[in-house]
Amino acid sequence: MSPDSDKQHGHAIVNVRPKRSLKHKMIWLADHIRNEWQIYLMLLPTIIWMIVFLYKPMYGLQIAFKDYSIFRGVAASPWVGWEHFQNLFDNDQFIRAFWNTIKISALNLLFGFPAPILLALMFNEVLHATYKRTAQTIVYLPHFISTVIIAGIVTTAFSPTAGVVNTVLGWLGMEPIYFLTKPEWFRPIFVGTGIWQEAGFGSIVFLAAIAGVNPSLYESAVVDGASRWQMMWKITIPSIMTTIIIMFIIRIGNIMEVSFELIILLYQPSTWSTADVVNTFVYRQGLESGQYDLAAAAGLFNAAVAFVLVMSANTLSRRYSRTSLW
Amino acid sequence: MSNVILKNIVKSYGDMEVVHSIDLEIAPQEFVVLVGPSGCGKSTTLRMIAGLEEITSGELSIDDRVVNRVAPKDRDVAMVFQNYALYPHLSVAENIAFGLRIRKESKEHITKSVEEVGAILGLTPYLQRRPADLSGGQRQRVAMGRAIVRRPKVFLFDEPLSNLDAKLRTQMRAEIKRLHKRLGATSVYVTHDQVEAMTLADRIVVMNAGIIEQIGTPMDLFMNPANTFVAGFIGSPPMNQLPGEIHRHSSGMQVMVKEVAFDLPDSIVVEEGREVVVGIRPEHLSLEAREGSFAIPITLDLVETLGSEALLHATVAGEHMIIKAETHGDIDHLQRVTQVYAPARLIKLFDAHSGLAITGSGDEEQSQS
Amino acid sequence: MAINMNLYSRGDKFFAIVTSILIGMFTIATLYPFIYIAAVSFSGGFAAAAGKVVLTPVDSTLAAYKYVLTQPKFWNSYLNTFIYTIGGTIMSLLIIIPGAYALSRPQLVGRRFWNLFVAFTLWFNAGLIPFFINMRDLNLLDSYFGIIIGFAVNAFNLILLRNFFEAIPRSFEEAARMDGANDFQVLWKVYLPLSKPAIATITLFCIVARWNGFFWAMVLLQSEDKIPLQVFLRHTIAFLSDDQEFTATLSTQPYSVESVTGAIIMCSIIPVLIVYPFVQKYFEKGILLGGVKE
Numbered sequence: 001m002s003p004d005s006d007k008q009h010g011h012a013i014v015n016v017r018p019k020r021s022l023k024h025k026m027i028w029l030a031d032h033i034r035n036e037w038q039i040y041l042m043l044l045p046t047i048i049w050m051i052v053f054l055y056k057p058m059y060g061l062q063i064a065f066k067d068y069s070i071f072r073g074v075a076a077s078p079w080v081g082w083e084h085f086q087n088l089f090d091n092d093q094f095i096r097a098f099w100n101t102i103k104i105s106a107l108n109l110l111f112g113f114p115a116p117i118l119l120a121l122m123f124n125e126v127l128h129a130t131y132k133r134t135a136q137t138i139v140y141l142p143h144f145i146s147t148v149i150i151a152g153i154v155t156t157a158f159s160p161t162a163g164v165v166n167t168v169l170g171w172l173g174m175e176p177i178y179f180l181t182k183p184e185w186f187r188p189i190f191v192g193t194g195i196w197q198e199a200g201f202g203s204i205v206f207l208a209a210i211a212g213v214n215p216s217l218y219e220s221a222v223v224d225g226a227s228r229w230q231m232m233w234k235i236t237i238p239s240i241m242t243t244i245i246i247m248f249i250i251r252i253g254n255i256m257e258v259s260f261e262l263i264i265l266l267y268q269p270s271t272w273s274t275a276d277v278v279n280t281f282v283y284r285q286g287l288e289s290g291q292y293d294l295a296a297a298a299g300l301f302n303a304a305v306a307f308v309l310v311m312s313a314n315t316l317s318r319r320y321s322r323t324s325l326w
Numbered sequence: 327m328s329n330v331i332l333k334n335i336v337k338s339y340g341d342m343e344v345v346h347s348i349d350l351e352i353a354p355q356e357f358v359v360l361v362g363p364s365g366c367g368k369s370t371t372l373r374m375i376a377g378l379e380e381i382t383s384g385e386l387s388i389d390d391r392v393v394n395r396v397a398p399k400d401r402d403v404a405m406v407f408q409n410y411a412l413y414p415h416l417s418v419a420e421n422i423a424f425g426l427r428i429r430k431e432s433k434e435h436i437t438k439s440v441e442e443v444g445a446i447l448g449l450t451p452y453l454q455r456r457p458a459d460l461s462g463g464q465r466q467r468v469a470m471g472r473a474i475v476r477r478p479k480v481f482l483f484d485e486p487l488s489n490l491d492a493k494l495r496t497q498m499r500a501e502i503k504r505l506h507k508r509l510g511a512t513s514v515y516v517t518h519d520q521v522e523a524m525t526l527a528d529r530i531v532v533m534n535a536g537i538i539e540q541i542g543t544p545m546d547l548f549m550n551p552a553n554t555f556v557a558g559f560i561g562s563p564p565m566n567q568l569p570g571e572i573h574r575h576s577s578g579m580q581v582m583v584k585e586v587a588f589d590l591p592d593s594i595v596v597e598e599g600r601e602v603v604v605g606i607r608p609e610h611l612s613l614e615a616r617e618g619s620f621a622i623p624i625t626l627d628l629v630e631t632l633g634s635e636a637l638l639h640a641t642v643a644g645e646h647m648i649i650k651a652e653t654h655g656d657i658d659h660l661q662r663v664t665q666v667y668a669p670a671r672l673i674k675l676f677d678a679h680s681g682l683a684i685t686g687s688g689d690e691e692q693s694q695s
Numbered sequence: 696m697a698i699n700m701n702l703y704s705r706g707d708k709f710f711a712i713v714t715s716i717l718i719g720m721f722t723i724a725t726l727y728p729f730i731y732i733a734a735v736s737f738s739g740g741f742a743a744a745a746g747k748v749v750l751t752p753v754d755s756t757l758a759a760y761k762y763v764l765t766q767p768k769f770w771n772s773y774l775n776t777f778i779y780t781i782g783g784t785i786m787s788l789l790i791i792i793p794g795a796y797a798l799s800r801p802q803l804v805g806r807r808f809w810n811l812f813v814a815f816t817l818w819f820n821a822g823l824i825p826f827f828i829n830m831r832d833l834n835l836l837d838s839y840f841g842i843i844i845g846f847a848v849n850a851f852n853l854i855l856l857r858n859f860f861e862a863i864p865r866s867f868e869e870a871a872r873m874d875g876a877n878d879f880q881v882l883w884k885v886y887l888p889l890s891k892p893a894i895a896t897i898t899l900f901c902i903v904a905r906w907n908g909f910f911w912a913m914v915l916l917q918s919e920d921k922i923p924l925q926v927f928l929r930h931t932i933a934f935l936s937d938d939q940e941f942t943a944t945l946s947t948q949p950y951s952v953e954s955v956t957g958a959i960i961m962c963s964i965i966p967v968l969i970v971y972p973f974v975q976k977y978f979e980k981g982i983l984l985g986g987v988k989e
Contacts, residue, residue, distance in 0.1 A: 027395075028380075031395050032802075032804065035397050036802055036803075036878070038877055038878035038879055039796070039797040039800050039802070039803055039878050040797070040803075041793075042793030042794060042796055042797040042878065042879075042882070043793070043794055043797035043798065043803070043809065045789070045790045045793070045794065046790055046791070046793075046794030046797075046798075046813070046848060046853065047794075047809070047812070049790060049844075049847060049848045050812065050813065050816055050848065050850075052833070053826075053829070053844075053845060053848075054816045054820075054821070055816075056829055057821035057822075057825035057826045057828070057829045058819075058821045058825065060821065060825040060828050060829055060832075061821045061822065061825045063824075063825070063828075074828075119718075119721065122714045122717055122718050123718065125710065125711055125714040125715075126711065126714055126715050126718055127711050127715070128715070131715065132718075134722075135718050135719070135721075135722045137971075137972065137975055138722050138725055138726055139721065139722055139725050140975065140978075141725070141968075141971060142725060144903055144907075144967055144971060145907070145964060145967065146906070146907035146909060146925050146928075146963070147907065147909060148907075148909050148925045148926075148928045148929045148932070149925075149928065149960050149963060149964060151932075152732075152928065152932045152956060152960050153728045153729070153731070153732045153960065154728075155932065156732060156735060156953055156956055156957065157728060157731060157732075159746075159953065161744065161745070161746055162735075162743055162744050162745065162746045162748075162951075162953045163746060164731055164746070164748065164749050166746060167746040167747070167749060168749075170746075196724070196725060196728070200725065204978075204979060222702050227704060227706050227707055227710070228703070228706075228707040228710050228711065229706070229707075229710050261909060261910050264910070265929070279823065282822065282823050282824065283823060286823060286824040286827070287823065287824070287827060287914055292824050292828065295823070295824045296822060296824040296825060299821070299822025299823055299824055299825070300821075300822060302822065303819055303820055303821065303822055306819075306820075307818055307819045310817075310818045311818060314818075376869075376873065377873075378869050378873075397872075398869075398872055398873045399872060399873060399874070399875040399876075403873070404873065405869075405870070405873050407866045407869070407870055408866075409864060409866055411864070411866035411867050411869070411870035413867070413885060413888075413889075414889065415888040415889065424871070424874050424884075425873075425874030425875055428871075428874055428875040428876045428880060429875050472870075472874070476874070
């Protein structure tokens with residue numbers, strides 16, 4: 001124990017320090033690797049996987065600008081510049097596919113986006129706990145069923161000879177309709193199926209947001225004499241508006257991502273006029289017809305548009321959620 | 327047991343320097359407390375000793391071995407964290423044994439050590455419980471148990487009591503002190519609470535804005551603060567500090583706070599006209615005249631009753647002053663106080679510009695800005 | 696939170712009843728298609744083909760099931776699905792868990808870069824054709840390993856788990872490291888036990904995605920003995936009516952294209968229906984974890 005008291009001041013604030021030399025940095029790096037190599041080892045499989053399966057294909061994306069043949073390979077195939085893109089924009093099928101993508105997404109936005117919100121709001125008003133629980137369990141279910149099965153059920157139900165829909169039409173004295181071959185019926189069936197499959201599960205996010213609303217807001221409204229209907233409009237909805245807007249922005253960012261698995265399973269040549277979207281076009285041109293380079297160009301166009309949309313959506317949502325938090 | 331030596335320790339984050347070249351020598355078995363306001367660098371310094379923060383420049387030795395580049399687990403130090411960091415999925419016994427298991431100690435050794443530590447800390451009935459089932463004080467003890475069981479060279483405490491309520495804190499303070507007496511381990515303890523510092527430390531290191539303001543025993547700091555910062559930090563309530571000027575008087579030098587005169591201790595040498603800050607602790611003021619004390623006229627604002635003591639808030643020449651007085655069971659007589667007395671030998675003097683103490687050696691200690 | 700019915704006016708009670716009815720209607724609408732297809736699967740061939748089935752089986756028979764369950768390819772594809780699901784999920788966890796942990800550590804040099812590297816894959820995707828060509832160039836077409844490895848990492852799950860790890864107070868890591876643990880031990884002994892809900896959630900997501908996976912399995916696999924259940928389902932549903940061998944039997948068997956379709960759908964759904972109620976609480980929590988922080 002030190003005998004005398006030390007009255008000591010630290011040295012005055014030193015603003016001038018020797019810059020860290022290269023040697024200093026090398027020593028630090030060596031220490032760092034010696035102590036922390038394990039986290040780099042943990043990171044390695046992820047990075048390698050992404051390079052091999054996600055980034056390497058981006059390298060292969062250059063065939064969108066080349067005349068690609070399997071035998072020549074990517075590197076040896078000659079450049080053709082924007083030729084494929086010019087072909088695409090001259091191609092009626094592609095233009096149609098592009099607009100179909102937009103139109104179907106718009107329908108999904110108009111009907112498919114509000115559905116989970118409405119469900120969440122309604123669930124919030126149901127009083128009987130067991131009833132609510134059971135209903136929730138049931139409506140979440142279709143999300144977990146594979147698209148193949150969903151499509152199988154839909155095709156059977158809408159079958160012209162065997163399906164229940166036409167049977168019911170028959171009761172009403174109407175002629176059977178071969179729904180899935182008729183372009184005008186494709187979109188309603190597609191959007192409706194989408195709602196059946198995803199609205200329930202999609203309501204979870206909104207239910208979580210509603211659960212986060214301060215209960216004293218409702219209590220003070222009760223004291224003020226508001227009805228549940230009024231409370232829904234004046235308290236619940238405004239409180240979850242941030243969540244709604246952010247989910248909306250995300251949705252806009254994903255406009256180019258129409259659930260094309262479901263489309264492939266439900267569409268037919270006769271409904272291509274309304275059903276064909278960019279990704280199904282790519283699938284047919286590329287994987288079925290083997291026109292890899294043209295299809296890649298179409299895919300690249302899709303990805304580029306999607307990228308711009310997603311980045312804009314991200315920026316918007318970040319700005320919005322920050323301003324609304326304080 | 328080991329010593330800890332910090333030489334010219336600097337810590338920067340990028341371009342921002344937060345610890346400015348501090349020097350500190352901790353003797354073996356010493357209990358040193360780093361105390362200071364938030365952001366003063368005390369936790370950073372502790373974490374540098376632990377190895378959780380990189381030392382930007384300077385040298386750190388533990389047990390006379392330079393450990394700047396040694397990983398925490400190889401420094402043979404143990405730390406008690408502010409939020410305890412107890413593993414919620416393990417029982418108390420397993421929490422304590424964690425470090426031993428990692429080091430692959432034998433089962434018998436582990437069981438024996440855990441039992442021992444459990445006995446020392448009074449945790450034996452709780453060994454199989456989970457942290458979630460324990461009270462704050464018990465969790466605190468488990469955190470200490472985890473540190474003790476490894477028998478490290480140095481114990482580090484990072485504000486371990488700040489999450490406890492006042493009563494528990496008093497209790498745990500005594501326990502920590504008892505433990506240190508019993509185990510005799512070199513300890514470095516960080517807190518922002520000067521009461522903890524005063525009661526636990528062999529020596530206190532007062533830090534402020536990345537520098538050390540003063541190092542000394544609790545009584546040193548209390549009786550002879552090196553500057554106004556330390557004077558205002560140690561002691562509850564803190565030392566009264568009033569601005570004034572040195573005037574020559576027939577009996578010697580005096581400080582004039584406006585028109586109020588303060589006598590100075592004989593040992594102080596200071597020149598006329600100097601701008602100073604005069605300090606006197608609330609406890610050192612009394613309501614009766616004593617030998618060697620002088621009178622200070624006051625205007626009483628209010629009286630805070632603490633039971634056997636009371637705090638008198640007053641103004642002297644427009645400056646705020648607090649006097650601690652005994653109530654003797656009745657505060658009415660306190661309401662009528664117009665004058666208090668201060669013993670000249672307990673008056674402290676500080677330079678008004680640098681804040682440094684002016685002592686008998688005539689000049690303040692080193693350093694200038 | 697108990698609801699105090701005194702606070703409910705008559706109008707409120709009416710509103711609650713109306714909402715409950717609407718929810719009830721949606722629930723029934725959700726349930727109906729499953730009941731329908733079940734009814735079709737148990738119905739006699741002629742009734743099913745003629746559209747007579749609406750809610751309950753007509754001319755009940757198990758013939759369709761008998762047909763489905765005696766198809767060796769059916770069982771084979773089930774087995775394949777198990778292989779892909781279990782293998783794929785394990786592969787995913789083995790890569791994602793350490794990766795997410797590493798990304799969550801402040802001491803990782805270039806952390807911002809690595810996180811961007813990962814997030815970028817969510818924003819930009821090279822597309823179907825380049826991915827396909829890549830798999831072909833890697834010789835991963837028509838192989839079990841290809842399916843298992845090619846879809847092992849989902850950036851969304853990775854980021855979800857990383858965020859969860861980040862939220863755990865760092866003093867746990869510091870305390871463990873001071874006790875002598877290395878990074879692997881910290882992850883295995885401290886962080887994983889603390890992350891059970893998040894791990895359960897992403898495991899669930901992986902299992903569901905694998906079990907239902909259809910498109911790439913269809914595109915990448917050529918051998919019939921390697922296809923999973925969903926692809927087998929798809930082939931059956933789409934091409935059953937073209938299968939000469941099958942249609943030849945229709946006149947003598949009490950099943951039809953529709954009832955067999957129904958039966959095979961039911962056989963594929965049963966495991967999901969059984970497991971589903973047990974996992975409900977996990978995915979609800981999972982959504983909360985993922986949150987709306989994109």
